[in-house]
Amino acid sequence: MARPDRMDFGIFIAPFHSNDDNPTLTLRHDLELIELADRLGFDEAWVGEHHSTGVERIADPFMVLSAAAVTTARIRLGTGVVSLPYHHPLMVADRTVLLDHLSRGRAMLGVGPGALISDADMMGIEPVTQRSRMNEALDAIIPLLRGETVSAKTDWFELREAQLAFLPLNPDGVPVAVASTTSPSGVTTAGRHGVGVLSLSAGFIGGKKDMKEQWSIAEKAAADAGTEISRDEWRMVLRVHLSKDRDQAIRDVEAARERERQVYFKPVLGLENDYTLADEIADDSSIIGTPEDCIAAIERMVEQTGGFGTFLIMTHDWADRPQTLASLELFARYVMPHFQGTLAPAQRSAATVTAKRPGYKPLAQAAITKAFSDAGRDLPDGTNIQSLR
Incomplete structure (x- = not known):
């Protein structure tokens, strides 16, 4: 697959906020970021679910996205992601449809097994069961969203002739995507169910994974299950910060990026390697630089992966708030149009x-000379004919 005629773009709000930052204000900032993305023309906004660490602060993406639905007009709103082992499948399906109606058909369902072991531990869930439970839940959620009646019994939930009271607004249903990080579980699940992929491993802290290989796993799983998957529903998730000056962009983020790494990713999440910001920039697992740098990095990613449908910016607090908002605007002004065909008509014109300019000058000369003649006046000596204005 070559680069699509129109690549979609969005933001992915895990979120990541410093533990010394006011939680009420950071939640407001997350909502404001979705509102800004909507005004700037981004296509999608995804919001995560976490219950521990104090850094990834949103416990219920449905609540945040419902609030965002009120203050936005067109941007699609996705759970990025709902941790399925934490919830009864009927509740997930019901809330998805409710969000779809509240947002007038803009809901997307992103799912995963749960990224933080600390979340599962508090709920008494064994981590080794989470991926299988995600699959069991999705086996029920997808037919429920299609309007089917579902009966199922597992060791952690039961459905007795369950059905939804109302269905998604769009006859094609709600887009579904599975998060993929370290293991092949996410892409395998996506292939088996014939749904989209959210590739957080594209910009994974500590070095990105082989994305082409991950898609091959998804394709094999789809072939084995008799389903179909599309690269148009493949989403890459990376951190991005832009400035008009490359060195300035790096200065904007380097201190907070290192602080986040030393305070959160290493001691709390257990990241063991010493991958530097320079390493991330070199292998495109973080894009820090100018809009031109960003365009080149996305082009390389298209080439390396074989193509994908959507690029999502993983939001972060690496830069100060004004710099973060300015970066998002630079991305919308200069990066998105390059991949969406909106610049081509103006450039062609x-x-x-x-x-044709050389042939226009005598035509303009004749027209202006006639205008002076019709007015009974001579054309002043040395008149520079630029146009008919």
Whole structure:
């Protein structure tokens, strides 16, 4: 698959906030970021679910996305992601449809097994069961969203002739995507169910994974299950920070990036390697630089992966708030149009006029000379004919 005619873009709000930052204000900032993305023309916003660490602070993405639905107009709103082993499948399906109606058909369902072992531990869930439980839940949720009646019994939930009281607004249903990080479980599940992939491993802290290989796993799982998957529903998730000056962009983020690594990723999440910001920039697992740098990095990613449908910015507090908002605007102004075909008509028009300019001058000369003649006046000596204005 070559680069799509129109690549979609969005933001992915885990979120990551410092533990010394006001939680009420950071939640407000997350909502404001979705509102800004909507105004700037981004296509999607995804919001995560976490219950521990105090850094990834949103416990219920459905609540946050419902609030965002009120203050936005067109951006699609996705759970990024609901940790399925934490919830009864009927409740997930019901809340998804409710969000879809509240947002007038803009809901997306992103799912995963649960990223933080500390979350599962508090609920008495054994981590080794989480991936299988995610699959069992999805086996029920997908047919429920299609309007089917589902009966199922597992060692952790039961459905007795369950059905939804109302269905998604769009006849094609709600888009579904599975998160993929370290293991092949996510892409395997996506392939088995014929749904999309949220590749957080594209910009995984500590070095990105082989994305082409991950997609091959998804394709094999789909073939084995008799389903179909599409690269159009493949989403890459990376951290991005842009400035008009590359060195300035790096200065904007380097201190907070290192602090996040030393305070959160290493002691709390157990990251063991010493991957540096320079390493991340070199292998495109973080894109820090100018809009031109970002365009080149995304082009490389398209080439390396074989193509995907959506690029998502993993939001973070590496830069100060004004710098973060400015980065998002630079991305919308200069990066998105490059991949969406919106610049081509204007550039083509300018090139056409430039090529024809030598032939326009005598036509303009004749028209202006006639205008002076019709007015009974002589054309002043040395008049520079630029146009008919």
